[in-house]
Amino acid sequence: MEDEYNRAGRIASPIPLPIIKIEMETSDIATIWLQVPTKLAAEYKPGQYFMCWNPYDSNGGMSERNHNSEKPYSVGDIMIDTSKIDSKTAADSGKSGRALIGFTIKNLGRQSGDLTKMKCGDWLALRGPFGTTFPAIESSSTLLLVSGGIGSTPMHMAAFAARQKLGSKVVIHAIMGFRNEDETHYVSRMEEVSDTVTITTDDGSQGIHGYP
Ligand SMILES: Cc1cc2nc3c(=O)[nH]c(=O)nc-3n(C[C@H](O)[C@H](O)[C@H](O)COP(=O)(O)OP(=O)(O)OC[C@H]3O[C@@H](n4cnc5c(N)ncnc54)[C@H](O)[C@@H]3O)c2cc1C
Structure with missing residues (x-):
């Protein structure tokens, strides 16, 4: 291989x-x-x-x-x-x-x-x-990574790579949307590499009550 x-x-x-x-x-x-x-x-x-x-x-x-x-x-x-x-x-x-x-x-x-x-x-x-890749991140950038459901996974890799390359020279805010609390995943992984993580759920069972 x-x-x-x-x-x-x-x-x-x-x-x-x-x-x-x-x-x-x-x-x-x-x-x-x-x-x-x-x-x-x-x-x-x-x-x-x-x-x-x-x-x-x-x-x-x-x-x-x-x-x-x-x-x-x-x-x-x-x-x-x-x-x-x-x-x-x-x-x-x-x-x-x-x-x-x-x-x-x-x-x-x-x-x-x-x-x-x-x-x-x-x-x-x-x-x-x-597949194509996310644009290259420069130092002093602020990243706002917004995901819904299983779309959390590529966003985690974007944050992980930016943090690995630029350390504290990049600010990372993640907003993760899910249907409900039972479907939340990747939150602790995202917290490890982001400055802030905001959770929204459709039914308000965790984080901000999102979609009405
Ligand atoms: C670039 C890319 C990256 C992706 N990355 C991920 C990832 O990281 N993680 C991930 O989980 N997925 C990812 N996906 C989606 C993944 O490729 C599959 O599409 C997904 O896992 C569903 O495949 P499946 O064979 O299980 O579902 P399928 O059997 O194809 O079903 C898909 C949907 O159709 C519905 N359905 C199936 N049969 C019927 C029927 N007879 N009548 C009505 N509805 C039906 C199912 O309920 C389901 O909602 C990605 C897709 C792309 C294009």
Whole structure:
């Protein structure tokens, strides 16, 4: 996979990757963490997405190829997992951790329903990254990031990248809209990288009562 990424600047044909970790954000929203080449995680730009291909057939096996199961998902989070690295010998052994990217998926239908039920150790295949990116952020900028529902995930990556690049030289205000309190997600992730986070819900069950 690393070779293919280096050759094409993207993963050109679906390559299955093991699911390393699953986090349930709400009862029907899951973040699926996959290990990817470190270079891909470093070069990924906020706003881009990957085509995610579910290799399992309707019986849970892989004997029939599931050609219609590919849909686009935005990257919601990136991390370097150092959990199995001994910090005392990491520099000597050249091991600094593995790069993981997280897709946050809301169970809405066929593909998202299958993906949100996946378990650690299952496989998910990726192609990409694809798509345009957010404009470059200069220092002294103020970012106002407004999201609705599952649109929180690319906005988190915009804030994460701006904070990583510019530190305190950028001011970030996030406004996150949700249907109700049970659907809120990514709030603590957003708080970690933003100066202010304002929540609105359609029914007023959390934050500002938004849509009438
Ligand atoms: C660039 C991009 C990035 C995206 N990023 C994300 C992301 O980060 N996270 C995320 O969760 N999604 C994301 N999406 C959306 C995602 O690609 C899928 O569209 C979504 O997961 C729904 O796919 P599905 O197969 O589960 O739903 P489908 O089965 O295609 O259903 C979609 C909708 O149609 C309705 N529906 C299905 N069948 C019927 C029917 N017979 N009659 C009436 N209504 C029906 C469903 O109830 C549902 O509301 C992104 C989309 C794009 C284009």
